[in-house]
Amino acid sequence: MNPLSGWSYGFRYVTLVNSGEVLNGRFESGMGSAIPPDLQKELDNLTYRTDGPWTLAQTANGTEVFNATMCFISQNLPHKFNVTMPGKAVASEPTFLTELSSLTVLRNDTGVLRQLGVAISPDNTTGRGTLDLEVHSGPDLWMELDGEVSIQSAYLELWVTLVEFSTLGGWSLAGNIAFNDLTTTVIWATHPEHAAMFQKILHETGNPALALQAVMFRVYQMLYYDWLPIFEPTHEVTTINAQNVIVPQQWTGFIIAIAILIMHFILTALTLVLFAKRTQSSLLGNAWQAVSQLVSSETQDIIRAAGSEGMKDRQVEVLARSAGRNREVYALASGVDNGRIELCVR
Template identity: 90%
Template sequence: MLPYDKASDRTTLEYYHGPAVVINERTACFPPNFINTSIQWDTGERTGINGLYLNATFAVENQTDFLGKELSKPVQVYCKLYNIWNDTKTSTNWPTALCNELAMVEVSSKSVTMNPLSGWSYGFRYVTLVNSGEVLNGHFESGIGSAIPPDLQKELDNLTYRTDGPWTLAQTANGTEVFNATMCFISQNLPHKFNVTMTGKAVASEPTFLTELSSLTVLRNDTGVLRQLGVGISPGNTTGRGTLNLEVHSGPDLWMELDGEVSIQSAYLELRVTLVEFSALGGWSLAGNIVFNDLTTTVIWATHPEHAAMFQKILHETDVILRLASIFEPTHEVTTINAQNFVVPQQWTGFIVAIAILIMHFILTALTLVLFAKRTQSSLLGNAWQAVSQLVSPETQDIIRAAGSEGIRDRQVEALARSAGRNREVYALASGVDNGRIELCVR
């Protein structure tokens, strides 16, 4: 997010230098150790939506130095699992549910793994990802319009577990996979400010989110938002993604001092509630469009289709972290450079023709003025008399003609005036006192 209200100010931005809030986001996932686990069919009495639900207690072991004591304690979740989805042959998405709980967990801001950018701890909070195994995939009864749960209750009572990287696989006694789960710790970032420089290229427009899940299928995940997040394009191609390159110089200007523990914990809880929220179903669907004719999945349980697509991309192809645009603090003096659209001629032919026409017009106008000044032969007196009379009549025609082209010329008038000693006199037109006529008077 940029500190500009108008989209045009954001899309034309090519240079930013000044203070900004920079987020160093990190996610660490570990295999949970299940203590108590049950998978049961809920008719909707507890949550309002029927389906298979996971009720489990688990913890991450041997990570106290990384996570701290508080986050190493056992946690309990109750969340909806996928129990019906399309054949995986027609969809590459995994039937993944995100389980979370709105619990008061003290987030350590010191004494554990430090964020090298701010000097504080990462402020981790956990979520649990659960992928349903094929054995949980029930079937849909079209006449009734509701899912029929798989008949596995006896097998689900005696699960065994094994770890595979960050995942814990739950299996039946005969080795059938029921689900696999991972516990992910996501860093929370309070708004510390840094001096930064961001450079890049202007973009034509900002990407817009899709409003319908079907549009994502048609576009095959090739949307503006997903490209900006690095899906379908190299994460390092900031120009193609429409993002700016970020360089952090100094800081931080801490949001507050570390001794304000109560305020810090309150801020972390507010971040948690705002970013993850809480669902009556115990979590959210991150599987995208793998369920048909299910209002629960598409409206109540589902995350935004592009969020789900981004998550599935990361889940399938874990790679380097994708850097997003920073959040800026707009109350400080900053230096920016924005792009402007100009029409630049690609060829000079038209420009040269236009300039030649303008030059020719100027030459002709100047030549007309010079010729008029040098070649005019009418008497100045005749011109003045013709201008003030504003009347052509039998009485004035002879006088005008004599003073005009048919009479004497300016040079002749000048010679006569000089010979008569009148060249130094000044004449004026005035109204006669006695008769009211216009007369020439010598001043």
């Protein structure tokens, strides 16, 4: 019984067969006839043994003829549920496992396998790049019962393909059968991406059920999008978007930084206030105005000496010390004689 829908599982069996080299036949290219394998007499008396989920058939001398196992797939009709799906946004879907231009397998990319829960905990939805699923209520059928035939036909599409599309009613998951070849009329070759996914999961985990589950998941995804035009129910959805921000774990450094910023603001404001109240004359940005303020009766002797003799800064400093002028404090003020703004000794 399906705990979500309350319906019984609709199991269908799928037989997986991995043939040995002794059973491999050959097909001529184009419309040539099939060349069957040369079956030897020792194949009449096979022995069987189990190896995990597989049953191995072999000859008396130990030659492996084929491996076979059986998996069950649960076919269920779609339902409507009230759900919550929290999780992180994913930038893009995983890349393909195959290079479609050459049908070669890209061995290093594991994004698809992680998404399907292979080699990673199925509960690690963040690592898989999927959303968590919390089911709250339901289920309700997404189509009225009078449309059940349409629903069933959608999910019978897979089995019709398996049984009726090819002569033997099976898929080839080998991944190396070319399209439009005569073999595809006998055994339907799956898409290279599905074959690569099946083979990679089977080789890495040794679990045929997990490999087949991944293929069926992808196929049912394709069926869903194929039948999407008749999926018409509409419901309200509430979305909440969140963004990661950095929050300080200790407040000491944060308080110090804020205190420095506040002190900087106070000093800047105080400087502006004092400048506005105490400044009597200011022509900021006018260079000649600043130069004219340097010339006064109290500074002209040093200015003339520096200009006439080509003194450098250090020589002017020595001259000022020898004359006792290095300890004087100068400020801009109105001259006594002419009333102009100039440097005066305070």
